[in-house]
Amino acid sequence: xxxxxxxxxxxxxxxxxxxxxxxxxxxxxxxxxxxxxxxxxxxxxxxxxxxxxxxxxxxxxxxxxxxxxxxxxxxxxxxxxxxxxxxxxxxxxxxxxxxxxxxxxxxxxxxxxxxxxxxxxxxxxxxxxxxxxxxxxxxxxxxxxxxxxxxxxxxxxxxxxxxxxxxxxxxxxxxxxxxxxxxxxxxxxxxxxxxxxxxxxxxxxxxxxxxxxxxxxxxxxxxxxxxxxxxxxxxxxxxxxxxxxxxxxxxxxxxxxxxxxxxxxxxxxxxxxxxxxxxxxxxxxxxxxxxxxxxxxxxxxxxxxxxxxxxxxxxxxxxxxxxxxxxxxxxxxxxxxxxxxxxxxxxxxxxxxxxxxxxxxxxxxxxxxxxxxxxxxxxxxxxxxxxxxxxxxxxxxxxxxxxxxxxxxxxxxxxxxxxxxxxxxxxxxxxxxx
Amino acid sequence: xxxxxxxxxxxxxxxxxxxxxxxxxxxxxxxxxxxxxxxxxxxxxxxxxxxxxxxxxxxxxxxxxxxxxxxxxxxxxxxxxxxxxxxxxxxxxxxxxxxxxxxxxxxxxxxxxxxxxxxxxxxxxxxxxxxxxxxxxxxxxxxxxxxxxxxxxxxxxxxxxxxxxxxxxxxxxxxxxxxxxxxxxxxxxxxxxxxxxxxxxxxxxxxxxxxxxxxxxxxxxxxxxxxxxxxxxxxxxxxxxxxxxxxxxxxxxxxxxxxxxxxxxxxxxxxxxxxxxxxxxxxxxxxxxxxxxxxxxxxxxxxxxxxxxxxxxxxxxxxxxxxxxxxxxxxxxxxxxxxxxxxxxxxxxxxxxxxxxxxxxxxxxxxxxxxxxxxxxxxxxxxxxxxxxxxxxxxxxxxxxxxxxxxxxxxxxxxxxxxxxxxxxxxxxxxxxxxxxxxxxxxxxxxxxxxxx
Numbered sequence: 001x002x003x004x005x006x007x008x009x010x011x012x013x014x015x016x017x018x019x020x021x022x023x024x025x026x027x028x029x030x031x032x033x034x035x036x037x038x039x040x041x042x043x044x045x046x047x048x049x050x051x052x053x054x055x056x057x058x059x060x061x062x063x064x065x066x067x068x069x070x071x072x073x074x075x076x077x078x079x080x081x082x083x084x085x086x087x088x089x090x091x092x093x094x095x096x097x098x099x100x101x102x103x104x105x106x107x108x109x110x111x112x113x114x115x116x117x118x119x120x121x122x123x124x125x126x127x128x129x130x131x132x133x134x135x136x137x138x139x140x141x142x143x144x145x146x147x148x149x150x151x152x153x154x155x156x157x158x159x160x161x162x163x164x165x166x167x168x169x170x171x172x173x174x175x176x177x178x179x180x181x182x183x184x185x186x187x188x189x190x191x192x193x194x195x196x197x198x199x200x201x202x203x204x205x206x207x208x209x210x211x212x213x214x215x216x217x218x219x220x221x222x223x224x225x226x227x228x229x230x231x232x233x234x235x236x237x238x239x240x241x242x243x244x245x246x247x248x249x250x251x252x253x254x255x256x257x258x259x260x261x262x263x264x265x266x267x268x269x270x271x272x273x274x275x276x277x278x279x280x281x282x283x284x285x286x287x288x289x290x291x292x293x294x295x296x297x298x299x300x301x302x303x304x305x306x307x308x309x310x311x312x313x314x315x316x317x318x319x320x321x322x323x324x325x326x327x328x329x330x331x332x333x334x335x336x337x338x339x340x341x342x343x344x345x346x347x348x349x350x351x352x353x354x355x356x357x358x359x360x361x362x363x364x365x366x367x368x369x370x371x372x373x374x375x376x377x378x379x380x381x382x383x384x385x386x387x388x389x390x391x392x393x394x395x396x397x398x399x400x401x402x403x404x405x406x407x408x409x410x411x412x413x414x415x416x417x418x419x420x421x422x423x424x425x426x427x428x429x430x431x432x433x434x
Numbered sequence: 435x436x437x438x439x440x441x442x443x444x445x446x447x448x449x450x451x452x453x454x455x456x457x458x459x460x461x462x463x464x465x466x467x468x469x470x471x472x473x474x475x476x477x478x479x480x481x482x483x484x485x486x487x488x489x490x491x492x493x494x495x496x497x498x499x500x501x502x503x504x505x506x507x508x509x510x511x512x513x514x515x516x517x518x519x520x521x522x523x524x525x526x527x528x529x530x531x532x533x534x535x536x537x538x539x540x541x542x543x544x545x546x547x548x549x550x551x552x553x554x555x556x557x558x559x560x561x562x563x564x565x566x567x568x569x570x571x572x573x574x575x576x577x578x579x580x581x582x583x584x585x586x587x588x589x590x591x592x593x594x595x596x597x598x599x600x601x602x603x604x605x606x607x608x609x610x611x612x613x614x615x616x617x618x619x620x621x622x623x624x625x626x627x628x629x630x631x632x633x634x635x636x637x638x639x640x641x642x643x644x645x646x647x648x649x650x651x652x653x654x655x656x657x658x659x660x661x662x663x664x665x666x667x668x669x670x671x672x673x674x675x676x677x678x679x680x681x682x683x684x685x686x687x688x689x690x691x692x693x694x695x696x697x698x699x700x701x702x703x704x705x706x707x708x709x710x711x712x713x714x715x716x717x718x719x720x721x722x723x724x725x726x727x728x729x730x731x732x733x734x735x736x737x738x739x740x741x742x743x744x745x746x747x748x749x750x751x752x753x754x755x756x757x758x759x760x761x762x763x764x765x766x767x768x769x770x771x772x773x774x775x776x777x778x779x780x781x782x783x784x785x786x787x788x789x790x791x792x793x794x795x796x797x798x799x800x801x802x803x804x805x806x807x808x809x810x811x812x813x814x815x816x817x818x819x820x821x822x823x824x825x826x827x828x829x830x831x832x833x834x835x836x837x838x839x840x841x842x843x844x845x846x847x848x849x850x851x852x853x854x855x856x857x858x859x860x861x862x863x864x865x866x867x868x869x870x871x872x873x874x875x876x877x878x879x880x881x882x883x884x885x886x887x
Contacts, residue, residue, distance in 0.1 A: 241705055248702040255694045262691055266684035273677045280670040283663060286852040290859050297863070391709055395887045398716070402881035406874055413870035416863050423860040 084110045086181045086196065088174035091166045092123075101125050102166055104173060108196045114188065120197050126151070128201055129173055135191035136180070142378040143186060144333050144386060146179035147325035148172070149318075168318045175322070179389070185378070228342040232376075238383060239334055246327050253320050256312060263309045267302055274298035293419040304411035311404050319397050323390070330386065337375045344368035495610035500529040501619060503597035506589045507542070521545075522589055524596055528619050541622055545570070548596060550628065551618050555609060557633040560757040561840035562609060563847045565602035566746030568595025574675040574738065576683040591739060598743070608843070643756045646763035653762050654837055660844065661755040664748045671745040675738060682731050693724030712887035719880040726876070730869050737865065740858040744851060751847065754840050761836050765829040772822035779815045782808060 090105040108120040129148055136145045149172035159165060180186045198204050231239075277295035281288045347365045495501075505525040513519045523542040530537045548567055555564050572588050582588065600619070603609045614631065617624040699717030703710040 244705050245702075248698055248705075251698045252695070252702075255691060255698065258691045258694075259688065262684060262687040266681070266688055269677060269681045269684050273674075273681050276670060276674050276677060280674070283666045287855055290856055294859055294863070297866075301866075391887065394709070395712075395884060398884040398887070399881055402877045402884055405877040406881065409870045409873035409877065413867060413874070416866045416870065419863055420860070420867075423856060423863060 083112055084108070084181045084187055086177045088170055088177055091170050093161060100161070102161070102169075104170055106177065106196065114193055115197065117197075122197075122199065124195070124201070126169070126173070128195065129176065131201075131205060132180075132191060132195045133176075136186055136189055139189060139191060140186060141336055142333070142375040143183070144330055144379075144382040145186065146176050147322060147329050148176055149322065150325075164314055168314060171315075172318060172322055183382075183385070227346075228338045229345050231338060231341075234380070235334060235337065235376075239331070242327050242331055242334075246324060249320060249324055249327070253317065253324075256317055256320065260309055260312050260317075263305060263312075267305050267309065270298055270302040270305065274302060290419070290423050293422050297415045297419055300415040301412045304408050304415075308404055308408040312401070316397065316401055319393070323393070326386075330383075333379060333382070337372075337379055340368070340372050340375050344372045494607070495604040495616070498531060499604070499619075500527075500531055501597075501600050501604055502527050503593050503600065504540070506593045508584070520584065522584070522592075524593055526600070526619060539620055541620070543618075545592070545596075547618070547625075548599065550625070551615065552599075553637075554614055554628050554631065554633045555603070555612070556753060557637045558612070558614075558631070559608060561754060561836050562606070562843045563747065563750045563754055564609070565599055565606070566743060566750055567599055568592050568739070569742060569746070574672075574679045574742075576679040576686070591735065595739065595743075607846070638757070638760060643760055646760040647756065650759045650763040651766055653759055656841065657755050657758045657837075661752060664751040664755065668745060668748040668752075671741050671748070675741055675745065678734075678738060678741075682734060686727055686731060689724050689727035691724075692720050696721035696724070709887045712883045712885075716880045716883035719876050719883065723873075723876045723880075726872055730865070730872075733865050734862075737858060737862045740854070744855065747847075747851070751844070754844070758833075758836060758840060761829070761833050765826070765833050768822065768825045768829050772819065772826050775815055775819050775822055779812065779819060782812055782815065 085108070087107045088104045089107070091102050092104075094101055094103055103123040103125045106120075106122055106124050108115070110118060126148075130151060133145060133148050136143075149169050180189075180192055186192065194204055195201065274295050274297075277291045277298065281291035281295065284291060344365070347368050351365055503524050504527045506522050507525070508520060509523050510518060510520045521544055523544055525540055525542055527538065527540040529539070545567075549570075552564060552567055555562075568591070571583065572585075603612075603615055609615065614624065614628050617627050621627070696717040699713045699720065703713035703717070706713060
């Protein structure tokens with residue numbers, strides 16, 4: 001901890017990040033148990049085929065025992081155990097007199113004692129996810145809360161009820177929940193629990209039971225306007241990294257869009273090209289079969305190309321864009337941390353002044369230091385986790401992109417391979433008759 | 435596969451030689467069945483059907499002589515209107531393979547000289563589908579290709595096309611023994627010889643041909659169908675070439691944009707720790723991917739050239755059809771003339787006027803003619819009818835000969851076309867397969883790099 005150590009408060013800096021228990025957290029008792037403190041890393045790191053980290057099998061019933069078995073076989077990055085599985089699927093449209101909206105089925109399977117039942121399945125709409133996120137941010141301001149897909153879509157430009165849009169959103173919501181479930185602190189948040197289990201979420205919302213931790217209370221009261229003296233190197237480095245990373249993601253997004261555009265135009269031309277061989281075949285004799293097969297080949301390749309382009313649009317771009325949102329969230333958390341540090345430094349200065357004036361030492365300076373040091377610890381832990389997740393996510397994303405391209409070429413290769421013997425046949429016949 | 439040099443058709447074969455006593459005849463040795471097929475020079479990008487043509491015994495110039503268009507060079511000089519111009523000349527190399535000492539020879543020719551040769555062949559052998567020249571100006575270009583005639587890639591493709599033209603002529607059972615062709619290959623002063631043949635005067639006017647097309651009554655059904663086929667072939671190949679050029683353009687765009695990944699991955703890898711290496715190497719593969727499209731599309735140009743050859747061949751087929759229509763029309767006209775003259779003779783002899791004639795009307799109006807006048811008229815008509823009968827006989831024979839010979843060559847052409855286009859499609863498929871395999875390779879490499887991130 002690089003912040004000033006004017007008073008000798010017990011700092012949490014001596015222990016390793018993972019072992020730090022949250023001094024101001026209301027969930028202390030839970031965190032003291034080492035097993036549950038280190039919660040699951042998403043299954044995304046496993047070599048499952050989906051581009052966005054959704055585990056392939058989301059519907060297999062996980063009885064407690066089989067869950068335990070799976071846990072023992074798991075071999076993930078930080079040696080963390082999985083005891084909470086969530087998924088979002090099965091979008092359905094609801095039409096009422098007032099409005100039309102989509103709900104998603106949220107399934108939970110867990111062995112945690114914070115949950116009354118081992119399994120839950122209920123329906124939630126985007127609003128509910130949005131509520132959850134806000135509550136998480138409020139109640140855990142020192143932690144990075146994963147982003148949600150964009151709330152607002154331009155009506156008339158995007159069809160909110162189209163299959164592609166709904167599916168893209170579902171995947172993002174699924175990712176969001178999984179990231180929360182994997183987080184060692186966020187996953188134990190009361191609001192998260194309620195979201196996953198409450199039959200009637202709306203009445204709960206109305207009750208306004210916002211269970212804030214002591215930390216969130218105090219961070220909420222941090223007023224802005226304090227100027228930061230010097231940002232500790234590690235946090236400055238984080239900000240620099242995020243800036244450059246945002247830039248690069250933006251560039252990649254533009255390149256991907258350009259590729260999609262070029263591929264679409266290529267596709268259009270192929271759709272003109274293929275049929276020409278057919279029309280040629282129509283007035284040929286000997287050449288009819290070969291020409292027809294070339295036509296079919298080109299058509300197959302065009303179909304394969306369309307599949308590739310659709311995959312890029314539906315799977316690649318949204319994940320890329322969601323990371324930009326993630327970066328924004330991270331930057332906001334860094335900003336908050338800056339403010340907390342700034343306040344602490346300001347109060348520290350004030351003490352020095354007051355000491356000279358022989359007025360009593362206010363106790364809230366200690367609180368400030370505490371606050372700052374906890375924030376720093378939480379942030380560092382979350383940063384590490386975020387970096388790891390980012391690495392996995394991008395490894396999966398880019399590997400998936402490469403795989404889709406391989407599949408495209410394999411489909412085309414198969415198509416062209418089949419007509420080679422067709423074209424050769426006549427030549428063999430020629431040799432025979434001569 | 436018909437052989438032009440089997441005994442029975444030799445007479446016809448000789449009949450159509452402009453000068454059977456030519457030097458060339460020394461080179462023609464009508465051998466037995468042993469066939470030594472001339473290997474096609476390595477830089478002929480076209481199909482090997484010229485090989486197949488050479489199966490005819492001994493009539494093929496290609497069997498006696500190696501021909502190639504080896505190089506192209508830029509020249510500058512003064513043209514007909516005394517203006518400086520830059521043009522390209524092509525080096526024709528020939529090497530007589532008979533005997534122990536191959537005698538190599540070479541000379542330079544412009545594209546316009548090739549055109550002159552072809553025009554001569556068109557006029558001299560109207561019943562033959564004359565092989566086409568490569569295009570005069572670059573057409574069906576996609577954006578990377580230059581439409582400039584001086585562009586080295588265009589010149590190179592033209593060189594290959596010209597060589598292919600010469601090989602096609604040299605392996606044709608009829609055309610290969612043409613003296614002027616031989617002179618074109620070997621003699622600098624060939625132009626005098628070609629003009630001496632007076633071929634320009636023999637050429638049919640376009641107007642005459644057009645007139646015949648519209649007014650012929652009974653063209654041979656096969657030729658009508660053939661003309662229709664040629665029209666369709668022209669239409670579809672030109673459409674194909676146009677769309678293929680657009681497809682090439684788009685494909686180029688797709689590949690090249692991927693090159694941008696190379697740069698951004700490199701920049702991104704600079705701020706990463708563990709991910710850096712994987713990203714960096716993946717970026718290199720993206721660069722390689724983007725670069726690979728140049729070779730791919732260059733190969734595809736050869737396919738386009740093969741299609742173009744047949745686009746132009748279609749025109750050559752139409753020329754043969756037009757000649758048939760012309761001959762047929764002339765025959766019909768001559769027959770009609772004869773028929774009406776005979777009619778007149780009949781009427782004059784019988785004294786009745788069944789057909790309307792001005793003379794008839796005036797004599798009705800102004801009185802009958804004298805017996806002496808009638809005698810004189812009859813005599814004239816008799817002469818005319820005699821001439822007319824000769825003309826009709828000649829024209830009929832000419833038509834029949836033309837149809838017979840033309841159809842022979844058309845059958846040969848059809849087989850050649852089927853063979854060549856089948857091969858072209860095959861090589862196109864092979865190109866596509868190669869492109870797919872390269873794609874799989876690159877992306878597999880990239881995937882490996884990504885998985886190590």
